[in-house]
Amino acid sequence: DIDGVGHKYYLELELEDVLDKDRTVNCSAEVLYHLGSKTSAPDVQVTVQGELRSTEEADKEFYNWIRSLEKELVAENIPDSHGNIPPELEPIHLLAWVASGYVIWQNSTENTKFHLAQVKHVKQVKRSDEDLQFDFLVLLHEMVSQELLPWEVTLLWHPQHGARVSQS
Amino acid sequence: DQVLHIVPETFQQVQHLQLLCSTFVLDLWKPLLPEDIRAGEDLHIRVPASLVQEVKDSLDQHMIFHRVLIPDVQKLVDQSMPRERSSHRQVSGGYVYTEYHPMEEIYQWMTQIQKNNSELVTQHFLGKTFENRTMYYLQISQPSNKTKKIIWMDCGIHAREWISPAFCQWFVKEILQNYKTDPKISRFLQNLDLYVLPVLNIDGYIYSWEEDRLWRKSRSPYENGTCYGTDLNRNFNSSWGSVGVSFNCSSDVFCGSGPESEPETRAVAQFIKSKKSDILCYLTIHSYGQLILTPYGSTTKPPSNNEELMQVAKEAAAALTGKYGTSYRVGSTALILYSNSGSSRDWAHTIGIPLSYTFELRDTGTHGFVLPANQIQPTCEETM
Numbered sequence A: 001d002i003d004g005v006g007h008k009y010y011l012e013l014e015l016e017d018v019l020d021k022d023r024t025v026n027c028s029a030e031v032l033y034h035l036g037s038k039t040s041a042p043d044v045q046v047t048v049q050g051e052l053r054s055t056e057e058a059d060k061e062f063y064n065w066i067r068s069l070e071k072e073l074v075a076e077n078i079p080d081s082h083g084n085i086p087p088e089l090e091p092i093h094l095l096a097w098v099a100s101g102y103v104i105w106q107n108s109t110e111n112t113k114f115h116l117a118q119v120k121h122v123k124q125v126k127r128s129d130e131d132l133q134f135d136f137l138v139l140l141h142e143m144v145s146q147e148l149l150p151w152e153v154t155l156l157w158h159p160q161h162g163a164r165v166s167q168s
Numbered sequence B: 001d002q003v004l005h006i007v008p009e010t011f012q013q014v015q016h017l018q019l020l021c022s023t024f025v026l027d028l029w030k031p032l033l034p035e036d037i038r039a040g041e042d043l044h045i046r047v048p049a050s051l052v053q054e055v056k057d058s059l060d061q062h063m064i065f066h067r068v069l070i071p072d073v074q075k076l077v078d079q080s081m082p083r084e085r086s087s088h089r090q091v092s093g094g095y096v097y098t099e100y101h102p103m104e105e106i107y108q109w110m111t112q113i114q115k116n117n118s119e120l121v122t123q124h125f126l127g128k129t130f131e132n133r134t135m136y137y138l139q140i141s142q143p144s145n146k147t148k149k150i151i152w153m154d155c156g157i158h159a160r161e162w163i164s165p166a167f168c169q170w171f172v173k174e175i176l177q178n179y180k181t182d183p184k185i186s187r188f189l190q191n192l193d194l195y196v197l198p199v200l201n202i203d204g205y206i207y208s209w210e211e212d213r214l215w216r217k218s219r220s221p222y223e224n225g226t227c228y229g230t231d232l233n234r235n236f237n238s239s240w241g242s243v244g245v246s247f248n249c250s251s252d253v254f255c256g257s258g259p260e261s262e263p264e265t266r267a268v269a270q271f272i273k274s275k276k277s278d279i280l281c282y283l284t285i286h287s288y289g290q291l292i293l294t295p296y297g298s299t300t301k302p303p304s305n306n307e308e309l310m311q312v313a314k315e316a317a318a319a320l321t322g323k324y325g326t327s328y329r330v331g332s333t334a335l336i337l338y339s340n341s342g343s344s345r346d347w348a349h350t351i352g353i354p355l356s357y358t359f360e361l362r363d364t365g366t367h368g369f370v371l372p373a374n375q376i377q378p379t380c381e382e383t384m
Helices: A056-068 A087-107 B011-024 B049-061 B073-080 B103-116 B163-178 B183-191 B202-210 B263-275 B306-324 B344-350 B373-383
Strands: A006-016 A024-034 A043-049 A074-078 A114-125 A132-142 A148-158 A162-167 B002-006 B027-030 B043-047 B066-070 B121-128 B134-140 B149-155 B192-197 B279-287 B291-294 B329-332 B355-361
Touching: A056 A087, A056 A132, A056 B066, A074 A087, A087 A114, A087 A132, A087 A148, A087 A162, A087 B073, A114 A148, B002 B049, B011 B043, B011 B049, B043 B049, B103 B121, B103 B134, B103 B163, B103 B202, B121 B263, B134 B163, B134 B263, B149 B163, B149 B263, B163 B183, B163 B192, B163 B279, B163 B355, B163 B373, B183 B192, B263 B279, B263 B344, B279 B344, B291 B306, B306 B329, B306 B355, B306 B373, B344 B355, B355 B373
Parallel strands: B149 B192, B149 B279, B279 B355, B291 B329
Antiparallel strands: A006 A024, A024 A043, A074 A114, A114 A132, A132 A148, A148 A162, B002 B043, B002 B066, B027 B043, B121 B134, B134 B192, B291 B355
């Protein structure tokens, strides 16, 4: 409790690599929820203790694949009703997760618990620069209200520059 | 196996590619024949895994630029198969328990189960849903001259939680397949009757198959048909309407127009009330969260037999974790999840059923409600 400011949480987390289950990395974080103002995202500071695995090869392959497509990629319902994701769309799903993470961060309070339920729609937008652009429509499940909230979010990604949300 | 995308630039490169194709007998996807390879035009070739490196080296040597179009052909093939052909399939009498089934098939399954196990299983009418569909429960009861206590389990109170009805079906199959040979199960059935309701919210479940995978509530109309569905797990008569609900029909936690306003709720409540002196344990299966929840949701004040409730739940969670390491948390809803009123579990406890639990099955949010079918088996096995 920080009087007049808000509530601060100190966290010790263990990160598990989704693509390499045996690999874990420790990290610590500080989260400050601001008093009162419902429109301000919590402040987050994260320190990763150790190294994250290099994904250069896979990043390059995915980047080249998207760039080589004749028509812009369009997909729906990831995963489908039965929980399946076509393997070539796994990276798209992971990028949607990243984009959702940003939206969730911006909209979290001490009384919300969000998860990405499903990617309803994704559309690639070709750009004149080197970035890949994906326009997502994601469904976020909020545990307390049980609501499914649709959210539009645009993500830019490049193997060296990483992911950035350009609007949501 | 990989599929490479190549655009040959010169006639020399075309010739080299034609040579490669015939030397290694490569599978041309585009064009179909080596003689149709042209400079400046797309080429897609499938290269067997064992030759991938050699072919790529040869292309590099000749400065022929290439990209990987499909990094793993087999994965794509497996993924596109409508049914898995692996030996891990659990099929019993033709019914595939490792897949999700639509309501029509579940109705047929119930009929079959009773037919094939008539010495133990009877199918009973419970009531009707809003859209006038029949609700059936299965009674698994070993004939004996003593009256037995009852364990009741219902699944599918929330439409989108598909793993829940899948578990009820699996559970019935496991009991029936093993009661003669498994000493634990046979002892169970000597002393207890099992009542299983595979899908409580039938209208909602069908809606989640046909219209909206992430639908939660029932399908009763409100506000002149402009809004649909009550959250059946907020509709029971336990502190109804007090906390964790909405009185607005468009909310996913709309508690209905009054306690037991919904036919599905009344069907379950009436039956359980009529048998309550014999019911030892009430179980209601949900997803997701990996939790075993005890009463209450509407208050943090613990129930009278809290110690016993917690002890049994902790042992269950430990046994579950013992199977595949999946961790479950145990505790009262109000303390570890959120506040809610009108839940079936709370209601069952307040009318006198001592052991009343909500199970929230896999997972913890990675897939959420859309749990892949390949997790049906491990989820059900550990929950058994």
